[in-house]
Structure formats: structure tokens, C-alpha cells
Amino acid sequence: MSAPKLLxxxxxxxxxxxxxxxxPKGEFAALPGGLSMYFEVHGTSGTPVLLLHGGASSIDxxxxxxxxxxxxxxxxxxxxxxxxxxxxxxxxxxxxxxxxEDTAAFLAQRKPGPVDVLGWSDGGIVALLLxxxxxxxxxxxxxxxxxxxxxGVKPELLKWLATSKTSDWPAKKGYxxxxxxxxxxxxxxxxxxxxARPMEExxxxxxxxxxxxxxxxxxxxxxxxxxxxxxxxxxxAILPATGHETVRTRPEWVVAMxxxxxxxxxR
Numbered sequence: 487m488s489a490p491k492l493l494x495x496x497x498x499x500x501x502x503x504x505x506x507x508x509x510p511k512g513e514f515a516a517l518p519g520g521l522s523m524y525f526e527v528h529g530t531s532g533t534p535v536l537l538l539h540g541g542a543s544s545i546d547x548x549x550x551x552x553x554x555x556x557x558x559x560x561x562x563x564x565x566x567x568x569x570x571x572x573x574x575x576x577x578x579x580x581x582x583x584x585x586x587e588d589t590a591a592f593l594a595q596r597k598p599g600p601v602d603v604l605g606w607s608d609g610g611i612v613a614l615l616l617x618x619x620x621x622x623x624x625x626x627x628x629x630x631x632x633x634x635x636x637x638g639v640k641p642e643l644l645k646w647l648a649t650s651k652t653s654d655w656p657a658k659k660g661y662x663x664x665x666x667x668x669x670x671x672x673x674x675x676x677x678x679x680x681x682a683r684p685m686e687e688x689x690x691x692x693x694x695x696x697x698x699x700x701x702x703x704x705x706x707x708x709x710x711x712x713x714x715x716x717x718x719x720x721x722x723a724i725l726p727a728t729g730h731e732t733v734r735t736r737p738e739w740v741v742a743m744x745x746x747x748x749x750x751x752x753r
Contacts, residue, residue, distance in 0.1 A: 512524055513525060519576070523565050524573045534561045536598075537552070538565075540609055543570065544571030546571075548606055551737035563598060565592050568588065580670075580673040582608070585608075587619075600625040602624075610631060613628075613632070614691055617695070618690050627693055628740075628748070629695065631704070634685060638710075639705060643704055647679050652671035652672045652674075686716070696721045697713055700731075700732050703730045
């Protein structure tokens with residue numbers, strides 16, 4: 487075999503490895519609107535916990551450090567949202583509101599009873615929307631690195647999101663359909679830069695909430711504090727010497743505080 491041909495084969499294999507999603511360990515739920523939502527269930531006993539991953543991420547990408555810890559004492563449900571992980575994108579806009587409705591439909595199918603919800607970043611936004619619109623499905627909520635408006639993100643990051651070319655964004659490792667990444671990246675940009683709900687709506691969330699963030703989070707401390715104040719009766723945890731990726735860099739803290747908060751919420 488010639489050297490150029492061998493080189494092409496090696497490069498081809500690397501591309502396949504780069505873009506191939508991890509082998510499925512779970513199932514798919516057929517939801518209204520045509521979404522086939524991938525999900526995994528871990529753990530065999532204990533109260534149910536729903537994990538909601540971050541934007542442009544997946545179960546493995548967000549929860550690799552958290553999920554094994556929680557599964558020791560809980561039944562953990564972990565879905566992947568539209569266009570994320572093993573769940574294919576659809577020909578429809580990508581919105582937090584739709585992700586919350588998809589999650590509600592998933593829970594209605596599975597019927598685990600009211601769940602404790604842990605959401606990171608975009609998943610935290612979805613968790614709050616879910617608790618606000620479908621309180622009957624939720625027992626308590628922990629969010630980390632969540633923002634209720636785009637302007638809650640640090641200005642330099644928001645400016646970069648608004649002005650950068652999504653064609654220059656590196657394709658996410660594990661994205662299921664690499665050829666569709668540029669179009670999906672544009673959906674993500676619109677999702678992240680157009681997000682704006684009235685802060686007053688947070689008072690409509692009637693479930694117990696723990697608002698968590700790193701002290702060096704991409705969400706400003708002022709915005710995190712504003713969310714905490716508007717979520718009536720909520721608890722607050724600012725993790726020291728920690729950035730946005732709390733669930734990956736401080737998993738033991740996140741799990742310990744989340745489990746303590748879930749256990750303290752009246753059932």
C-alpha cells in the first residue's frame with residue numbers, strides 16, 4: 487500500500503473516531519413532534535433524579551463525574567435534548583421552552599413520579615422552565631451555571647457569541663451528524679444570544695430550588711444573585727475557586743450539596 491493511501495486511511499479513521507458518538511447504552515423515547523429522545527437510566531433503587539445536560543453537550547460530556555456518584559443511591563434518568571448526543575436534530579427551532587416540553591413529555595411517558603432535577607448550564611434553564619410549567623412532575627431543583635437571560639452571561643463572552651462565525655466553531659466531538667454541525671451551531675448561537683425571559687417570571691417557580699455557580703462562572707455573580715432573590719425561598723451556593731464547569735471540576739461538592747438539598751425538601 488502506498489504511503490499517501492495509508493495516510494488517507496489513517497486520517498479517515500481519525501475523523502470517524504472524532505465524530506462518532508459513544509455506543510448507545512440506553513433507549514429512545516418517541517415524543518410528540520417527531521423527536522426520538524435518547525435517554526439512559528442508571529441505578530436500581532432510591533428516589534428518582536433527572537439530569538439535564540449543558541448546551542452542545544451530552545450525557546457523557548456533562549455527567550461523567552456526577553452520574554456514577556448519584557446512581558449509588560438513586561434511580562437516575564438522563565435524557566439528551568434535540569440535536570445533542572444521540573438525539574438527532576429536527577427541522578424546527580432550538581428553544582429552551584421546547585426542550586422543557588420535550589422533557590415533560592419524556593417524564594409523562596416514564597412515570598417516575600415527581601423527580602429531583604439537577605441541571606447544568608442550559609440544562610439548568612430547562613430545569614427551571616420545567617418546574618415552572620409542570621410543577622407536578624418536579625420535587626426539587628438544583629441548577630448550576632444557569633442564566634435566565636442572555637445578558638446574564640459575562641459581556642465578553644456574549645460579544646464573542648454574537649460576532650463570531652459559527653463556521654469557525656470547532657465541531658463538537660461526538661456530534662451524531664457532523665455534516666449538520668454548522669447549521670446546528672447557528673441554532674445554538676441564536677439560542678444563546680436571543681435568550682431573554684422577564685426576571686419576574688422566576689417568582690412563578692413554586693418548587694424548592696438551590697442556585698449554584700462557580701465564583702469564576704461565565705454567568706455573572708450579580709445575575710446569579712438576582713435569580714436567587716427572585717426564586718422565593720431558594721438556597722444559594724457559590725463554589726470557591728471554580729469556573730463554569732462545576733459538574734466536572736467539583737463533582738463531589740455538587741453531588742453532596744444536591745443530595746442534601748433534595749433530602750431536605752418536603753415530600
